[in-house]
Amino acid sequence: MYTQALNSSDGDDRGVEDVARASQFQARIDADERIEPNDWMPAAYRKTLTRQISQHAHSEIVGMLPEGNWITRAPSLRRKAALLAKVQDECGHGLYLYAAAETLGTSREELVDAMLSGKAKYSSIFNYPTLTWADIGTIGWLVDGAAIMNQIPLCRCSYGPYARAMIRVCKEESFHQRQGFEIMVTLCRGTAEQKAMAQNALDRWWWPVLMMFGPPDQASQHSDTSTKWKIKRFSNDELRQKFIDATVPQAEFLGLTIPDPGMKQNANGNWEHSPIDWDEFKQVLAGNGPCNRDRLAARRKAHEEGAWVREAAMAYAEKRRSRQLAQAAE
Amino acid sequence: MATANIEVSETPLVLYALRRADDALILGHRLSEWCGHAPAMEEDMALANMGLDLLGQARELYTYAAKVEGRGNDEDKFAYLRDVRQYRNLLLLEQPNGDFARTMVRQFFYAAFADLYWRAMMASSDPTLAAIAAKSEKESAYHVRHSSEWIVRLGDGTEESHRRAQGAIDDLWAYTGEMFAVDDSERGLIDAGIAIDPATLKSRWLKTVTGIINEATLSLPKSDWMQQGGRSGSHSEHLGHLLSELQSMQRTFPGATW
Numbered sequence: 001m002y003t004q005a006l007n008s009s010d011g012d013d014r015g016v017e018d019v020a021r022a023s024q025f026q027a028r029i030d031a032d033e034r035i036e037p038n039d040w041m042p043a044a045y046r047k048t049l050t051r052q053i054s055q056h057a058h059s060e061i062v063g064m065l066p067e068g069n070w071i072t073r074a075p076s077l078r079r080k081a082a083l084l085a086k087v088q089d090e091c092g093h094g095l096y097l098y099a100a101a102e103t104l105g106t107s108r109e110e111l112v113d114a115m116l117s118g119k120a121k122y123s124s125i126f127n128y129p130t131l132t133w134a135d136i137g138t139i140g141w142l143v144d145g146a147a148i149m150n151q152i153p154l155c156r157c158s159y160g161p162y163a164r165a166m167i168r169v170c171k172e173e174s175f176h177q178r179q180g181f182e183i184m185v186t187l188c189r190g191t192a193e194q195k196a197m198a199q200n201a202l203d204r205w206w207w208p209v210l211m212m213f214g215p216p217d218q219a220s221q222h223s224d225t226s227t228k229w230k231i232k233r234f235s236n237d238e239l240r241q242k243f244i245d246a247t248v249p250q251a252e253f254l255g256l257t258i259p260d261p262g263m264k265q266n267a268n269g270n271w272e273h274s275p276i277d278w279d280e281f282k283q284v285l286a287g288n289g290p291c292n293r294d295r296l297a298a299r300r301k302a303h304e305e306g307a308w309v310r311e312a313a314m315a316y317a318e319k320r321r322s323r324q325l326a327q328a329a330e
Numbered sequence: 331m332a333t334a335n336i337e338v339s340e341t342p343l344v345l346y347a348l349r350r351a352d353d354a355l356i357l358g359h360r361l362s363e364w365c366g367h368a369p370a371m372e373e374d375m376a377l378a379n380m381g382l383d384l385l386g387q388a389r390e391l392y393t394y395a396a397k398v399e400g401r402g403n404d405e406d407k408f409a410y411l412r413d414v415r416q417y418r419n420l421l422l423l424e425q426p427n428g429d430f431a432r433t434m435v436r437q438f439f440y441a442a443f444a445d446l447y448w449r450a451m452m453a454s455s456d457p458t459l460a461a462i463a464a465k466s467e468k469e470s471a472y473h474v475r476h477s478s479e480w481i482v483r484l485g486d487g488t489e490e491s492h493r494r495a496q497g498a499i500d501d502l503w504a505y506t507g508e509m510f511a512v513d514d515s516e517r518g519l520i521d522a523g524i525a526i527d528p529a530t531l532k533s534r535w536l537k538t539v540t541g542i543i544n545e546a547t548l549s550l551p552k553s554d555w556m557q558q559g560g561r562s563g564s565h566s567e568h569l570g571h572l573l574s575e576l577q578s579m580q581r582t583f584p585g586a587t588w
Contacts, residue, residue, distance in 0.1 A: 061371065068366035072359065075579035075588035076406050077392075081385045084362050088378035095371050133579060133588070183588075191586055298367065306369025308494070309430045312487025319486060 017042060029230050034160040037103035045229055049159050050104045051120075052231065054111040057097035058122035060090045062115075062295050066130045067139060075133055082179055083136060089172045096169065100161040116300050124281065125212050127289030134187055134194075134201035140180015142202075142209045142247065148173050149243045150213065158230040181250065188254045195255070202251070203259045210273065211281045213240040219278075244271045336403055336411045342515045344399045345418065346525055347459075348408065349561055351391030352419035354466075355409055356569070357440060358384030359576055360427055369430050376476055380437070383469035390462050410580035414563070414570045421560040422505035424569040428498065431491065434480040435498035441473035442538045443509045446531045455523040478542045485546025496548050507556025509535075 021040050028035065035041055064087050071087060074080035098108040114120035125143055130136065151173065154166040187198040214236040226232035234242075248271050251258050262274035283289065338344065361381035368374040392405035422440060427433045448470055451463035484495040510528045512520065519525035543550055559565065579588070 064366035064374070071362045071365055072575050073578050075410075075583075075586075077355075077385065077389050077409055079588055080362070081382060081389070084365060084378055084382055084385065087365050088375060088382070091366075091371055091374045091378070095375070098371075186588060190588075191583070193583065194586060302367045302369070306373075306430065308488065308490050309369035309373075309484070312491030313483050315491075316483040316487040 017044075026228070029158050029228075032230075033158075034163065035158050036160045044225070046104050048226060048229070049162065049231065050101055050106055050111075052226075053097055053101040053104070053162055054106070054114070055121055055123075057094045057101060057111065058115040058120055059126065060094035060097060062122045062126045062299060064090050064094075065295055065298055066126055066128070066291070067136060069130045070133060070136050073133075074136075079183070086140075086176050086179065089176070093165075093169045093172070096165050097162075100165045103161045112303070116296070116303055118287070118296060121285070123212065124284040124289060125208055126295060127284050127291045128205070128208050129291050131204075132197050132201060134184075134197040135205070137180050137183030137187060137198065138201040138205045140176050140178075141184050141250070142180075142205055143212070144173050144177040144180055145247065146209050146212045146243050148177060149239050149246075153233040153239075154231075156230075156233065184254055184256075188256065198254070199256050202256050206259050207276065207280070208284075210240060210244070210276055211278075211284075213237075213243065215278065215281070216276075241270055244273060245269070334411075335413045335416060336407050337401075338403065338408075338412070338416065339399055339401060340515075341399070342518050343456075343524065344395050345515050346519055347391045347395035347398065349418040351388045351395060351408065352417050353423055353440075354384040354391065355388035356417070356419040356572065357423040357437075358382070358388060359572060360423065360425075360433070361437075363427055364433065373430075377433075380469075380473050380476070383466075383473070387462065387466050387469070390465075394458050394462070406580070410577045414565055414573060416563060417560075417565065417569060417573070418563065419560050419569075420505070420508050421557055421566055422502060422508065424560070424566060424572060425502060425505065426568055429494055430480075431484050431494035432498040432502070434477050434484065435495065435502050437473060438477035438481050438542070439502060439506050439539065440509070441470050441477050442542075443506075443528075443531065443535050445470035445474045446534055446538075447526070447528060450526040450531065454525065459524065474538075481542050481548070482546045485543070485548040492547065495546065499543070499548060500551050503551045504553070504555055504557045507554075508558045508560060511558060511561065513561065 018040075022042050025035075025039075025041060025045075028039075035045075067083060067090075068087050071080065071084050074083050098111060101111055102108055111120070115122065125146075130139070148170060151166050151170050155163055155170060157163040157166065184198055187194040217235045217237045227235075248258065248263075260274050263271055265271050284292065287293075338348070340348070358381045361377045361384065364377045365374060365381070368377055388409070389405050392408045395408060396403045396405065420440070422436060425432075425436055445467060448463040448467035452460055452467060454460040454463060481495065484491040486492070510532045512527060512529060516525055520527045540550065
């Protein structure tokens with residue numbers, strides 16, 4: 001109900017571009033001011049952010065599935081509690097981000113429906129399966145590690161609600177990342193079988209994780225305007241490079257081999273990777289990853305099987321409201 | 331290789347702690363099965379939250395059982411290396427999640443009991459149990475509130491939700507009697523002031539439950555036949571499947587540290 005008030009300020013001119021206002025808006029961005037929900041903003045800015053924040057929210061919610069796959073099989077009570085808490089955090093991030101997206105004028109229901117219908121995307125990394133316990137360590141170490149690289153700059157994003165959400169999300173993500181790395185340390189210090197499990201997980205996740213940063217800079221669709229609007233502050237390739245440079249010594253510490261025999265350190269100290277198989281990326285994005293169908297099916301099932309519960313809650317709230325009104329009238 | 335089940339010296343105090351620990355672990359595990367699949371994101375959060383509370387209770391109680399037993403067992407050995415016949419939880423708590431109504435009815439029946447139980451146990455002459463009780467009581471109070479609200483919403487919601495909630499009550503009712511049962515092993519602890527007698531809580535539990543069930547326009551079954559056996563290891567068929575999943579890693583990779 002409060003969000004309606006937030007959205008009413010520009011209800012009529014939403015979608016209408018105004019040159020003078022647009023230049024004022026850009027001046028505010030250039031002066032590093034934060035844009036808030038009540039402020040005027042170009043329709044394209046609103047659209048870009050709605051897409052990005054809701055995709056981010058969908059990723060958190062779909063991302064619960066691959067890790068949730070191991071909650072009931074976690075190998076110790078401590079790991080079980082930590083994993084359940086972690087997946088719960090992800091749900092919290094999802095809720096938080098849907099709320100941030102709603103400040104731009106689209107309801108959570110609409111956003112979720114777009115995901116369930118397959119229209120809206122979520123991060124492709126969650127279309128890969130978690131086959132062993134080492135995948136849980138690897139996801140924390142690398143997937144959350146990559147997410148942090150992407151998200152730290154978003155804490156300074158020009159849109160206030162998103163930036164503030166990211167500050168909190170990043171704190172929790174960095175905890176998750178350390179937790180994942182600690183699982184890897186334990187595996188790598190364990191039996192030969194455990195270490196092989198860790199190496200195998202790294203082999204399977206390495207390339208998909210590098211793809212998380214998105215297409216190479218020459219091929220990226222959204223970067224130019226996003227950079228101008230200070231939604232994006234570093235290019236895909238810059239972030240990918242930062243991630244690789246941070247990760248190589250960690251793999252070395254673990255005694256694991258990054259599955260890229262061609263990787264070499266250049267004169268600047270940066271690690272240069274072999275070419276990424278962007279065809280695989282395109283295939284997964286197009287719905288042909290190993291788990292795309294399973295993930296969507298699981299979310300749809302939860303949504304459909306929960307429909308009667310949500311209907312009951314609405315019906316009860318309605319009954320209670322009318323009873324209260326009737327009482328007040330007496 | 332430690333593939334075999336552990337042996338447990340079930341002295342009355344060890345058995346007591348294991349029974350409550352198993353209750354918390356098994357129900358916590360069941361709730362954790364919902365994670366990512368709940369009817370609304372808010373419920374994903376709430377069910378995980380309650381699951382975490384219960385896992386925490388289980389860990390404290392197992393750790394205490396291990397200390398009292400003093401045979402080198404620990405929380406993980408108790409959880410992962412006992413077979414169905416060695417588990418001591420209430421039958422109610424191992425019942426499958428079913429639909430959301432069934433999960434909520436199971437939660438409500440147990441939480442309404444656990445809240446009273448842990449509050450009374452705060453007066454235990456055993457300081458560890460009294461401390462665990464104090465923490466668990468706070469958590470259970472929320473579990474009662476959360477599940478009661480849902481029972482009322484579902485019972486007084488739509489025709490479908492009413493039918494599902496009533497069906498769950500009818501099916502689960504026969505598992506509620508076990509919460510109040512006491513055997514010789516526990517009788518000694520009650521006499522010594524270490525445990526409290528759950529039978530003394532029954533009328534208050536029934537009052538809470540009846541109040542909510544009435545408000546929800548639902549009804550309790552007339553039958554007073556009650557199933558028992560969980561406390562002595564005679565379980566339903568469901569527990570074995572739960573354990574085969576819960577214990578799969580420890581059974582597959584015996585002796586490894588995770």
